[in-house]
Amino acid sequence: SSELTQDPAVSVALGQTVRITCRGDSLRIYYASWYQQKPGQAPVVVISGKNNRPSGIPDRFSGSISGNTASLTITGAQAEDEADYYCNSRDSSGHHLVFGTGTKVTVL
């Protein structure tokens, strides 16, 4: 399968922890990368590889993988973390890329 499935929306209280999941068969083979997108802006990578944070991304963002499910965890969510989050990985052929369906995170 070339699909990556995410929950459409999650909410989290300010300062609490939220986990966003991404499910797909190809995740058993390839790592996912995660992107944060705020309204009217281009996406920004927050996690890549096993659990790599680019420079400038707060350490409250972390990634993990278990079986066919990749997860992005925000520990101590802040108001500025409210955004859409997308996972991305290769499909099972390894040649094509695919984005997850996206998760809207609301910080209460």
Added chain:
Amino acid sequence: QLQLQESGSGLVKPSQTLSLTCAVSGGSISSGGYSWSWIRQPPGKGLEWIGYIYHSGDTYYNPSLRGRVTISLDRSKNQFSLKLSSVTAADTAVYYCANYGDGAFDFWGQGTLVTVSS
């Protein structure tokens, strides 16, 4: 630090060909280890990978675009381009260019809205 900038027509008629260019600065598109991608996002919807081209010129496209897409490099201008033929209203979207290296889209353009309408 790479910078990418999309340009091209913002309005395309149905059945015609959409053409966009991505100018790259701060690095060479001929450098190994990277591929150069196009991604789009219809209004209010999610991201869709369109395809990418390696520095070697090898290309890979989203199978769902059924042969309508072509991505090419212009090494003399350090830019790469997208052509999408036989467009319909469903191709209306913000189109982003981005580089892909080490498993992630590290740098993105700001995006350009292309509307398909007569």
